[in-house]
Amino acid sequence: MEAHVFSNLAVVVLLALGAATVVFVRRNRLWSEALAELWRRRRFSVLVVGLYVLIALLDSIAWVGGTGANGASIEAFEARSVIDRLFAGTRESSYSAPLADHAFYGGKPLEAPGTHLLGTDILGRDVLHRTLKGARVALLIGGVTTLIAIPLALLFGVTAGYFGGRLDDAVFFVMSTLASIPGLLLLIALIMALGKGTWQVCLALGVTGWVGLSRVVRGETLKLRELDYVQAARALGVSELRIVVRHVIPNLMHLVIITFVLMFSGLVLSEAILAWLGIGVDGSWGQMIDQARDELSRVPVVWWNLTAAAAALFGLLLAVNFVGDALRDILDPRTLREDG
């Protein structure tokens, strides 16, 4: 299947999931109250995150052909996303400053003067275009990786916490071993073994990232399994699997959501570090920053590439962290009690 078809399908699935979540939240008093509270507290941050998601979704909807393509180029045969189409035909030959009408070196007039809001990079690509495309990569890394890490963390955390004994020892041993290996080294080793690429990086980040959440989940499960309603269910002869699915996991969901949000920003940052080491994901903000490394020592300085990528990264992470902190305050029963 072509990559863009897959991407389009993923958008449909994501939208369907989003709609399902909305329906679920509307029916569930607890969640709808919590989200209403979040909206009350962090309206702006939620909007910013939403904007990033919107851009990423627009960049994920792609199709072949249509207007805006340059006939002589192979662009006409490639799937281009909505974002790509907005920036069609804005390629220059090399650097140009934001909103300039001539090239940065040599001073030749540009193909599309005054249209590059954030200038162009060394290969003449529009920096705003690249920055917007970075949103998809960032959300992809954060999203896919958490989707790998959270099931792992739940599986291991709940088994260890709920069943205890030898199983707990074994799982805990694995977790301690993983936690004692320097994270970055393990990441690099994994990527060297798996090869370069988006999925490989996500997998490597996911495999190294589940331990923290798993510990919390294990602790919480240890507590939950002693609670009255679990004891009651057990006394009634309900199967272990059913208890876990019905009584334990739903009560871990607030932890999962908090960790998901907080982990997300950490992962996007980790990718930036990997990009610095030359093993990041193609098209990410980390890669843009890495490519801009030499530009700061140019005279006159080429600052827009670095600034754009760093600002985009900063904006997303700040907003996500604000949302994450607010969510923790709202969902975590302990902080709830302090509040009221």
Place this chain on the structure above:
Amino acid sequence: MSGGSQSSLREGREAAAVARPLRWAGLSVAGLLLGGLLACSNDPYPQADADRKVYYTALREAPRTLDPAEAYNVTAHAITGNVYDTLLEYHYLKRPYTLIPGLAEAVPEAEPQPDGGVIYRFRLREGLLFAPDPAFALGGEGRTTREVVAADVAFQLMRLADPEENSPVVDPFSNIAGFREFQQALVAAREADPELASLPPHEQYARVGGIEGVRVLGSHDLEIALSGPYPQILYWFALEFSTPVPWEAVAWYDGVTRDRFDDHPVGTGPYRLTEYDKQFRVILEANPNWYGVQNPEWKAPGAVYPSEGEPGDAEAGLLPPDVVGQPLPFIERIEFRREKESIPTFNKFLQGYYDASGIVKESFDKIVQNDRLSPEMAERGIELSKSIKPTIFYLGVNMNDELLGHPAGERGRLLRQAISHAVDEEQWIELFVNGRGIPAQSPVPPGLFGYEPEYENPARVYDPDRARKLLAEAGYPEGIDPETGKPLRINFDSYATSSAQLLQEQFIADALRAVGLDVRIDATTYNQFQGKVQDGRYQMFFWGWSADYPDPENFYFLLTCDMRRAESGGPNYTNFCDPEFDELFARMRVRDNDEERLAVMREMRELLERERPWIEIHHPETYGLTHAWLKHRKSFGISFPMTKYQDLDVAKRAELRRAWNEPITWPAWALAGVAIAVVVPGIRTFFRERQ
């Protein structure tokens, strides 16, 4: 402060009585420290050396070995090249690179033999001495040196053949008749008789019987017999690998009771190693036994400043009348200082503590502006020298590929030609190497025989329209593959380790996409790339090659059938194989630098214009910086330390160093003022409250 008990009160009073003289002592110590601080300078070298002709340079990392049979990198050559003289040398100024006699009396002529072999006769100068060294006591009580004889060269050639030395240059020297046979005989003898291995090397070699093609005729005559024509062998006699090595030094410095020979070179060069501290500094002092010093009346070409150079040298101040014909060396000492970081090293150069420097990438644009030194640097009298390295970067095509290579026949040829017209190498040089390089027209870089500056490769003209036309001729109009109806898919195999490198490859991919080819970058790690090469699963790649010695053969051999990666694991990564090219190469390889060789090279060039296994990108240029006091320095491209030809104006250096390193004292005074303003009232309050 109020004293609590009686005893503590008394103690306090005593303390105050003692404190008075202490206080003065403390103040005077502080004063001394402050004075010392103000008088001190940042000069890293002893005062005594200030008016000596000492050349200072930085050493990034101490070389693993200084054994001339093994050392094969730039840092090691910076030392061994000064310590070991060779039979032949390069002319300091002439380009293309020209050989002159060194320890030998003349550059030998090839003497073809009826059996197909070739003989070169070297005659060593008489009265050459090794640098003084205690090792020579092995040859007789109290001796510190001895005369250099032909057997010393033969001994070194045998060391090259010795598998235990692990020499990196066994291949070229295998052209000497009997070289491989000697190697095998030596291994066999060691296996047969374990006793043998415990003897010093020269005795082992003597027992095995020497190399057949290395004939020592008397004490000063040496005959080198090659099994076939290989004119490039002379270049190898200008490298330290073939320097005379005294057997005494190898036996003496055994690494058990004394230093290793790796760390203790004993040679015949203009300098000798007198201090070798790998962590701190390496010192070379002028060798009192060097033939240039001992026999200045010889006026040997390797021991006096040359009187002629290439056009432009006189204007560049490289042929000053008062220096031409003067005996070498001018500099009496070379001092390498260990430097681990590039930016502090460069700052020391700017302060005048190193005499020459490369340009750190981080500050390139601050130093060089519009291809000239920035005004700030020029004001300091720093000079910028450019030299083009005998290196080429190129875009290679895997000629075993079904689509682009030999199997595709004429279609593949047209495709390669189209690719060749689509890449704008001038833009590439501008964007990625700060304009430091010249567009490559053929595999042969400037400075080598056969490089013609006026030659422009018609296949390397940047012309996207021509590229599109060639694509159409190949059966891919507008780049569309008629079978699929989509643009032709080509993989660019990248092993980029940094984003900057990836950008370079993206540039090439974009250039090809612009003419309608669907080029995708397949980025992997270097090991995975090697794996792809191993399996033949690659189409296009970016690669470079640096000359070992300045002969075009060292570049054209990269495209011969024998060197194919897929067949023999050689460095021909394109797997290009053309009988016509090989035939031309065989003719070109064995010819001296004459008109006919040039004619053959032109034919080869033409063949490559058509075939395009390589799409030549650029020859890099190195920029060097020197201070005004370092005189008649010409950058050399290949790694030969030409220190003996250079000179220093020590008085000027001392003066400028002083001027550039004026201590800025006001922060110290201001700090002292603040300290006094804070401390004095504090002390006064302390004592007042005590009482």
